[in-house]
Amino acid sequence: MKCHDEDNEYPVLPIFKTKHGELNDPNTPMAKLQCETCHGPVGDHKKKAKKGQKKAPIRAFGKNAWTPIAEQNGVCLNCHLDHNRMNWSGGPHENEDMACADCHVVHARKDPMLEARSQTQKCMSCHLKQRAEFNRTSSHPIRFGNMRCTQCHNPHGSFSDNQLKATHKNELCYTCHTEKRGPLLWAHAPVAEDCTLCHSPHGSLHQALLKKRPPLLCQQCHAAAGHPSVAYSGSGLPSGTPNQFLLGKSCLNCHSQVHGSNHPSGVKLLR
Numbered sequence: 594m595k596c597h598d599e600d601n602e603y604p605v606l607p608i609f610k611t612k613h614g615e616l617n618d619p620n621t622p623m624a625k626l627q628c629e630t631c632h633g634p635v636g637d638h639k640k641k642a643k644k645g646q647k648k649a650p651i652r653a654f655g656k657n658a659w660t661p662i663a664e665q666n667g668v669c670l671n672c673h674l675d676h677n678r679m680n681w682s683g684g685p686h687e688n689e690d691m692a693c694a695d696c697h698v699v700h701a702r703k704d705p706m707l708e709a710r711s712q713t714q715k716c717m718s719c720h721l722k723q724r725a726e727f728n729r730t731s732s733h734p735i736r737f738g739n740m741r742c743t744q745c746h747n748p749h750g751s752f753s754d755n756q757l758k759a760t761h762k763n764e765l766c767y768t769c770h771t772e773k774r775g776p777l778l779w780a781h782a783p784v785a786e787d788c789t790l791c792h793s794p795h796g797s798l799h800q801a802l803l804k805k806r807p808p809l810l811c812q813q814c815h816a817a818a819g820h821p822s823v824a825y826s827g828s829g830l831p832s833g834t835p836n837q838f839l840l841g842k843s844c845l846n847c848h849s850q851v852h853g854s855n856h857p858s859g860v861k862l863l864r
């Protein structure tokens with residue numbers, strides 16, 4: 594710290610405002626071997642470099658550092674291989690050779706990963722398709738800083754597909770949309786099966802995150818024949834009897850309980 598003081602080009606000192614700099618907790622790096630816990634033995638690094646030569650290196654962090662990624666991550670995982678990171682190894686981010694320090698900033702008062710806006714900005718800097726989805730007219734309120742990617746995903750890996758935090762997609766949705774869990778007298782089969790049959794989890798151009806608009810949404814599974822199925826438009830239509838009940842909310846004008854019904858006679862999801 595004689596060299597890495599407040600005048601240093603890299604702001605080292607903010608680490609003392611973080612948990613890693615806490616000296617009273619025996620588990621922190623600063624209470625152990627201090628800077629060397631992470632950066633390794635200082636060795637020749639403190640010697641002045643000979644003329645025309647570079648200073649002896651010390652363990653460095655990040656994608657472009659000379660230290661191999663596995664060695665860098667090993668340092669962090671020495672202390673952080675807990676239930677949140679037990680699937681790091683073999684997970685998609687590890688497979689992409691990402692370093693912990695690609696996302697986390699250790700020498701900062703507040704790690705940007707622990708704040709909603711800076712976290713999602715970082716995720717979206719790589720996940721451009723998802724960034725576009727969250728900017729659609731109907732979306733989970735990520736872009737307003739009211740939600741984080743990590744409410745649904747664990748970026749350190751998980752037991753499920755897509756690094757989801759829950760083992761079943763519906764379990765994930767129920768953690769916030771509890772009223773959809775039921776139990777219901779008359780369940781609608783696809784709702785109990787998988788919310789994403791009808792909803793896109795990130796965002797959509799249709800209201801309520803719907804993948805398609807009714808009646809087409811419903812007609813992916815239900816026959817159009819023998820039932821009001823085509824909206825009245827005033828012009829000649831290809832098939833079926835045009836019906837004004839399919840305007841506006843479409844099938845939901847009558848089948849309003851699309852997520853299931855608790856009414857004794859709600860078997861057709863009408864009430």
Ligand code: HEC
Nearest residue numbers: 594597603605613622627628631653654694697698699700
């Ligand atoms: C918890 C592990 C950890 C501890 C403890 C730690 N560092 Fe770091 N250090 C890092 C990481 C990770 C980086 C990469 C940038 C970042 O995250 O801020 C880094 C970056 C640096 C850099 C910039 C290096 C470069 O390549 O530009 C310097 C200088 C530095 N640390 C010095 C120190 C000093 C001095 C101490 C002790 C006061 C210290 N570090 C303690 C993890 C640590």
Ligand code: HEC
Nearest residue numbers: 612613620621622625630668669671672693694697699704
């Ligand atoms: C010597 C053990 C040790 C090492 C090495 C270590 N950490 Fe930590 N880290 C801790 C402790 C202890 C805490 C505080 C945990 C707590 O209070 O719950 C912590 C907290 C954190 C937090 C949460 C900070 C907060 O404000 O809640 C992050 C993020 C983190 N460490 C990332 C890293 C990264 C990235 C590395 C590697 C560059 C690393 N750690 C290396 C011990 C370590």
Ligand code: HEC
Nearest residue numbers: 666669670673677681686691692693696706707712743748
């Ligand atoms: C893709 C970006 C990314 C990478 C890579 C990453 N993290 Fe994280 N990490 C996060 C985010 C985002 C959070 C905040 C989680 C939340 O909001 O609940 C976090 C939280 C943490 C925390 C504090 C909360 C907790 O989960 O215990 C620790 C400790 C941590 N990470 C350690 C690591 C270590 C060690 C590595 C490398 C093996 C690593 N992280 C790699 C994004 C990342």
Ligand code: HEC
Nearest residue numbers: 713716717720723733735740741742744745755762789794
């Ligand atoms: C409300 C929960 C939720 C939030 C918040 C969320 N996701 Fe997702 N994400 C999901 C679900 C569920 C899937 C699985 C998609 C499927 O099966 O149709 C998924 C899938 C993905 C995938 C895999 C490819 C794809 O699009 O199907 C990526 C990458 C992804 N999410 C990144 C992100 C990023 C980045 C953020 C934050 C900007 C984020 N997610 C926020 C629920 C969420």
Ligand code: HEC
Nearest residue numbers: 685686689712715716718719720742743746748754755756
């Ligand atoms: C440096 C670029 C980068 C950053 C930053 C990043 N990711 Fe990724 N992520 C990737 C790559 C590359 C993959 C693997 C390829 C893929 O599936 O898109 C991946 C995979 C994923 C997957 C699994 C996708 C699947 O198909 O199973 C999810 C979910 C995800 N990332 C979420 C996040 C979240 C949340 C954050 C922020 C905390 C984040 N990512 C930050 C590059 C990044």
Ligand code: HEC
Nearest residue numbers: 733734744745765766768769770788789792794800801802
């Ligand atoms: C971490 C909490 C959380 C999780 C998990 C979550 N949601 Fe949401 N959801 C919200 C919030 C917050 C809103 C916005 C409510 C608002 O704008 O009033 C929302 C809005 C919605 C809406 C749109 C409501 C409307 O009227 O436009 C739908 C549909 C939805 N979520 C479906 C899902 C599905 C499907 C899943 C599972 C893949 C899921 N949600 C997981 C918190 C969550």
Ligand code: HEC
Nearest residue numbers: 763766767770773783784785787788790791792801845851
């Ligand atoms: C069969 C298709 C379908 C499935 C499956 C489905 N939904 Fe919906 N959902 C809809 C439709 C259609 C609307 C629009 C309702 C309206 O316009 O009144 C909607 C609206 C919503 C809304 C906003 C309005 C409200 O009722 O609160 C939320 C939240 C929601 N769904 C969550 C979920 C969750 C969670 C699941 C999984 C348990 C799920 N949906 C499964 C079709 C479906």
Ligand code: HEC
Nearest residue numbers: 781782783790807810811813814844845848851860861862
């Ligand atoms: C992913 C396929 C799927 C989608 C999309 C879907 N449903 Fe269903 N629906 C089903 C299945 C499966 C059943 C159960 C059929 C049975 O038990 O015979 C069902 C049952 C029903 C029933 C009760 C039928 C009966 O005979 O008791 C009604 C009414 C209904 N759906 C209306 C809708 C409406 C309205 C929509 C659009 C908002 C919709 N469904 C979207 C698959 C779907």
Ligand code: HEC
Nearest residue numbers: 808811812815820821822838839843844846847848861863
């Ligand atoms: C004008 C009101 C109305 C509209 C609009 C409507 N339905 Fe129905 N639907 C009903 C009624 C009433 C029944 C119950 C018939 C019975 O009990 O015999 C029913 C029954 C059903 C059934 C159960 C199968 C059956 O024939 O009994 C399904 C599936 C269904 N509707 C799907 C849809 C779909 C999909 C749409 C949109 C394309 C839609 N409905 C639009 C009133 C409507």
